[in-house]
Amino acid sequence: MAMTTQSVIQVQGLEKSYKELKVLRGVDFDVRRGTIFALLGSNGAGKTTVVRILSTLLRADAGTATVNGFDVATQPDKVRESFSLTGQFAAVDEILSGRENLVLVAKLRHLDEPGKIADELLARFSLTEAGGRRVATYSGGMRRRLDIAMSLIGNPPVIFLDEPTTGLDPQARIEVWNSVKELAEHGTTVLLTTQYLDEAEKLADRIAILHQGHIIVNGTLAELKQLLPPAKVEYVEKQPTLEDVFLTLVGTDK
Amino acid sequence: MATHLFGDTAVLTGRSLRHITRSPDTIITTALMPIAMMLLFVYVFGGAIDTGSASYVNYLLPGILLITIASGVAYTAFRLFTDLQSGIFERFQSLPIARSGVLWGHVLTSLVANLISLVIVVGVALLMGFRTGAGVAAWLAVAGILVLFTLAVTWLAVVAGLSAKSVDGASAFSYPLIFLPFLSSAFVPTETMPGPVRAFAENQPVTSIVNTIRALFAEQPVGSDIWIALAWCVGLLLAAYAFAVALYRRKIS
Ligand SMILES: Nc1ncnc2c1ncn2[C@@H]1O[C@H](COP(=O)(O)OP(=O)(O)OP(=O)(O)O)[C@@H](O)[C@H]1O
Numbered sequence: 485m486a487m488t489t490q491s492v493i494q495v496q497g498l499e500k501s502y503k504e505l506k507v508l509r510g511v512d513f514d515v516r517r518g519t520i521f522a523l524l525g526s527n528g529a530g531k532t533t534v535v536r537i538l539s540t541l542l543r544a545d546a547g548t549a550t551v552n553g554f555d556v557a558t559q560p561d562k563v564r565e566s567f568s569l570t571g572q573f574a575a576v577d578e579i580l581s582g583r584e585n586l587v588l589v590a591k592l593r594h595l596d597e598p599g600k601i602a603d604e605l606l607a608r609f610s611l612t613e614a615g616g617r618r619v620a621t622y623s624g625g626m627r628r629r630l631d632i633a634m635s636l637i638g639n640p641p642v643i644f645l646d647e648p649t650t651g652l653d654p655q656a657r658i659e660v661w662n663s664v665k666e667l668a669e670h671g672t673t674v675l676l677t678t679q680y681l682d683e684a685e686k687l688a689d690r691i692a693i694l695h696q697g698h699i700i701v702n703g704t705l706a707e708l709k710q711l712l713p714p715a716k717v718e719y720v721e722k723q724p725t726l727e728d729v730f731l732t733l734v735g736t737d738k
Numbered sequence: 739m740a741t742h743l744f745g746d747t748a749v750l751t752g753r754s755l756r757h758i759t760r761s762p763d764t765i766i767t768t769a770l771m772p773i774a775m776m777l778l779f780v781y782v783f784g785g786a787i788d789t790g791s792a793s794y795v796n797y798l799l800p801g802i803l804l805i806t807i808a809s810g811v812a813y814t815a816f817r818l819f820t821d822l823q824s825g826i827f828e829r830f831q832s833l834p835i836a837r838s839g840v841l842w843g844h845v846l847t848s849l850v851a852n853l854i855s856l857v858i859v860v861g862v863a864l865l866m867g868f869r870t871g872a873g874v875a876a877w878l879a880v881a882g883i884l885v886l887f888t889l890a891v892t893w894l895a896v897v898a899g900l901s902a903k904s905v906d907g908a909s910a911f912s913y914p915l916i917f918l919p920f921l922s923s924a925f926v927p928t929e930t931m932p933g934p935v936r937a938f939a940e941n942q943p944v945t946s947i948v949n950t951i952r953a954l955f956a957e958q959p960v961g962s963d964i965w966i967a968l969a970w971c972v973g974l975l976l977a978a979y980a981f982a983v984a985l986y987r988r989k990i991s
């Protein structure tokens with residue numbers, strides 16, 4: 485039981501179809517408290533579908549999922565108090581300023597001193613100068629940083645990040661990575677999806693690969709690397725990167 | 739969650755009111771089209787229309803007010819549709835808020851925006867010679883009917899905004915609403931219309947609402963029209979509200 489009480493996210497037998505398209509065919513994984521879990525998968529593998537189910541935006545056809553001990557299907561209100569979501573596409577209000585966006589979320593999370601919270605986050609994400617400007621004038625990277633900042637409001641115990649660094653320049657990516665690491669160090673549990681294998685390699689404590697509706701592997705980076713035949717290691721005369729592992733496992737069906 | 743409904747609705751209403759103050763042109767545009775119609779009908783066609791009342795602008799204003807509301811709520815559908823497209827809607831859904839607050843924020847914003855447009859249109863009508871001796875009670879009755887009508891068509895706008903597939907689709911629902919007053923007693927007395935048109939005109943909601951407001955402004959008895967008008971407004975409001983809420987539930991579950 486010690487193991488399960490440590491699990492902040494538990495997913496069992498999750499299934500989801502869109503009409504006749506079976507996207508998830510029985511997905512299982514657990515995420516331990518204070519760790520970073522990376523969900524990898526090709527385009528259309530169903531990563532966003534998993535995140536949407538966990539964030540109570542979509543109902544699963546079968547299976548169960550709990551977040552912070554609450555069932556997403558039967559206790560969605562409790563679940564929504566436990567996590568925050570940074571979706572695949574920036575969800576910001578273009579007409580408001582960056583600061584007003586942060587204040588809005590802080591108010592909707594019923595926190596005291598929304599203005600102070602907003603100013604702190606603006607500073608943390610190097611947006612102080614742009615804070616008073618309408619978001620419509622922001623670059624893609626600034627928008628993404630604001631989006632992530634909005635998700636950190638209220639320090640929820642669980643954070644879902646759906647492709648958080650897509651479209652960011654290398655420096656902004658590193659900023660986001662540092663924020664994510666910092667969150668995990670402070671005990672926040674992070675589930676992130678990504679297409680960038682180096683991102684998973686650098687950040688994640690555990691990595692799972694979602695492929696054709698199932699989790700085909702789930703382990704630490706070291707464990708995943710052992711899945712490749714040693715012959716390959718000798719042939720390329722270097723440690724396989726996660727990319728090698730990924731492409732071997734996912735195969736050539738694309 | 740219900741404990742947060744009022745607070746969350748207030749915050750979300752504040753947000754979309756801010757959208758309006760950032761683009762006040764939406765209010766101006768809303769008021770401009772009915773004002774242009776009013777000018778056209780009073781100064782161009784008006785001379786040829788015999789309504790039996792002394793002042794055509796007095797006769798015309800109630801219908802113009804309904805057209806103002808019908809064109810104003812198109813922006814509500816547009817704003818809701820934009821929220822759905824931009825992903826901010828999903829962010830709201832993922833927050834621990836009273837979920838119906840998201841719709842109520844748009845509805846209350848619509849009410850405020852339309853009231854401002856209506857005040858502008860009435861102001862222009864006064865400049866054009868609109869006069870009424872209506873007292874406070876009659877004005878309140880007019881305001882009450884206009885608020886009810888606004889709420890009813892706003893919930894229709896919510897249905898349109900939630901179900902639209904494109905920006906144009908979101909506001910297209912308002913075209914028939916804008917057109918409806920033309921087939922009513924708003925511009926010409928229904929007695930002048932040919933049989934089937936007249937039958938339609940006399941039994942659609944706009945005629946009873948227009949007649950009621952006109953009678954209130956002219957300090958004349960409203961007769962049974964007011965009850966028919968209220969029945970239409972409340973019936974439409976309840977039907978649109980129920981439909982919108984059902985649609986919303988399906989969307990977010
Ligand atoms: N609302 C929907 N209706 C129909 N099909 C959908 C819907 N949402 C997703 N799909 C389909 O389900 C599959 C999985 O989509 P999903 O967005 O979960 O993938 P993903 O792993 O996040 O992909 P990406 O890396 O491109 O973001 C895709 O084939 C997609 O086309």
Ligand SMILES: [Mg+2]
Pocket residue numbers: 531532533572646
């Ligand atoms: Mg995705």
